[in-house]
Amino acid sequence: MVGSHTDGTPESDFQKQVRLAFENLKATLTAAGCTFDDIVDVTTFHTDPEQQLNDVMAVKQEIFAHPPYPKLRIIQNRPTPNPTICH
Template structure:
């Protein structure tokens, strides 16, 4: 099996500048790099819920470009700058995107993310074709 870099339209500049692929696919397994809640102006959206919705939207977009869907996600890892304060609200947003057949999930609290103002980052592992039809 060969490794396939998934670089959807609109992400080439990040690939070139920071030397990472938005996702990597080997066979049916897809590893998606951490997604954050930046708006169209590349600024953090206002608040955790808005950032989470944007990050999940980017996750969905990248998975689709890789030939998968959110239903194919088997593992989520989320990084939070205010985990204890935000985890219940975050879980509600997560459940909007994963209303059933929940993936495995690990939530990690930390002091900062890559850009000031970011409060959530979401990475995922998916197995293409494994989700509900």
């Protein structure tokens, strides 16, 4: 999921992008008759993990507030033309 609005524009604040990515994921899960409780693995991609990880973890802890927690995989990517977009 991407932290962009339905028109494709990214949210300007990174933590809001992360939250929007999870909101977009929730909409997809709901359409499939699922919830966040059905997720067993979360993979995040970062151009700057040291700067981005605190925001991701804060939102993740809100979304997955109780066990069982999904496995979290963090992958560092090369910088992109727009490094603030949350994927």
